[in-house]
Amino acid sequence: MKSIKIIFATLIIGILFTSCDSKSSLQKYYVDNQENQNFIAIDIPTSALNLDENTLTEKQKKAYNSIGKFNFLGFKKNDNNSSTYESEKLKIKSILADESYKTLIKYGNNKQGAIVKYLGSDTAIDEVIIFGSDNSQGFGIVRVLGNDMNPSQFLGLIQALENSNFDTEQLKGISEFFKK
Amino acid sequence: MKKVILILGMVLLPIVGSAQNYFDSLEDQDGVTSVIVNANMFNLMSKIDVSTEDPEAEEYINLIKNITSLKVFVSKSDATTTKMQNMMSKYLKKTNLQELMRVKDGDTNVKFYMKEGSNSNKVSELLMFVKGTELKVEGKNIETVLLTLTGDFDLKQVSKLTQKMNIPGGEHLKKAKKK
Numbered sequence: 001m002k003s004i005k006i007i008f009a010t011l012i013i014g015i016l017f018t019s020c021d022s023k024s025s026l027q028k029y030y031v032d033n034q035e036n037q038n039f040i041a042i043d044i045p046t047s048a049l050n051l052d053e054n055t056l057t058e059k060q061k062k063a064y065n066s067i068g069k070f071n072f073l074g075f076k077k078n079d080n081n082s083s084t085y086e087s088e089k090l091k092i093k094s095i096l097a098d099e100s101y102k103t104l105i106k107y108g109n110n111k112q113g114a115i116v117k118y119l120g121s122d123t124a125i126d127e128v129i130i131f132g133s134d135n136s137q138g139f140g141i142v143r144v145l146g147n148d149m150n151p152s153q154f155l156g157l158i159q160a161l162e163n164s165n166f167d168t169e170q171l172k173g174i175s176e177f178f179k180k
Numbered sequence: 181m182k183k184v185i186l187i188l189g190m191v192l193l194p195i196v197g198s199a200q201n202y203f204d205s206l207e208d209q210d211g212v213t214s215v216i217v218n219a220n221m222f223n224l225m226s227k228i229d230v231s232t233e234d235p236e237a238e239e240y241i242n243l244i245k246n247i248t249s250l251k252v253f254v255s256k257s258d259a260t261t262t263k264m265q266n267m268m269s270k271y272l273k274k275t276n277l278q279e280l281m282r283v284k285d286g287d288t289n290v291k292f293y294m295k296e297g298s299n300s301n302k303v304s305e306l307l308m309f310v311k312g313t314e315l316k317v318e319g320k321n322i323e324t325v326l327l328t329l330t331g332d333f334d335l336k337q338v339s340k341l342t343q344k345m346n347i348p349g350g351e352h353l354k355k356a357k358k359k
Contacts, residue, residue, distance in 0.1 A: 104221040109213035122223050151224045 044070040063153035067146040077138040124148035217250040247331035288312030
C-alpha cells in the first residue's frame, strides 16, 4: 500500500515538474539572452496602442484588458555570427516544438520562415507566439502575453485599433535594430 | 468483438491521419514556398464574433467552420515541380481522389481532384494542381502550385474564397460543379 502511495507521489511530482519546465522554457530563453549583444529585447506595454478606454465597448474593453504586454526578442545576423544564428534558431524551434504550443500558421521557403503558435485553449489564450526568420537579416520572436484572451472578442478590438493612433515610436527600436 | 474494433481503430487511425500529412515533406524541400494553416487556426477563426448583418462575412465563417486544414506549396524550379508531380500522382492512386475538372488555359494547366464528403453536396478533400510558366503571384513568376483543402465543405463556397485569396487557378473553380 505504501509503495503505491510513493509511486503516485512521484508521478504527480514528475508531472508537475515537467509542466512547469515546458511553460517556462521560452521565458527562460528570453531571460538568458536579453543581455546578449546579438539580441535586442523590447517590452511594449498595451498602453502603446494608445486606445482611449472610454470609447471602447464593453467587449472591446474586455479584450483590451486581457492583453498584458507585447514582448519582442530579435537576433541581428551579421558576418561574424552566422553559426550562432543557426544554433539559436534551432534552439527556439526545439522549444516551440513542444506539444503545448499549438500551431496556427506556418510559412516558409529557403530563406525565410514564419510560424504562429499559441498557448492555452481556444476560448482562453494565454500567449500568442510569432516567430519569424530571414537568413540574411536574423530572426525575431514576438510574444503577446495575456490572461484568458478570447478570440471571439478580438475582431472588435482590431476595429477599435484602426481608429486609434498607435504609438509607432516604440516599434522604431525594432526596425532600427535590423537596419544597422 | 468491441475490443477488436477498438484496437483496429487505434492501429488504423495514424495511417488514415498520415494521409493528410503526406505532402508535409515538401515543407523542407529546397525551392518550395509553403503556407500551412492548421485546424487550430480554423477553429479559432470560427469563434470570432462576426456581426450577422454582413452576409458575406457570415458565409466565410460558415466555410471556415467546415475546414480542417489548408496547405499551399509553390515551386519555381523544374526539379521540385517534377517531384511535386510525382508525389501527387502517387497520392491520387493511394487516396482514390476523383478528378473534378481539368482546364488548359494557354500555357497553364489546372487540375482539380476531390473526395466526396458527408453528403453529395459536400467535399471532404479538394486538391488543386496548377502548372504553367506564365503564372504570376504578386508580380513574381511561379511554376507550380499545389493546394489541398480538407474538411467537409461546399465547393461553391470555396470558389468564392479562392477568388478572394488570389490563388492562381482559383478563378476556374467557380466553373466546377459536382456531377
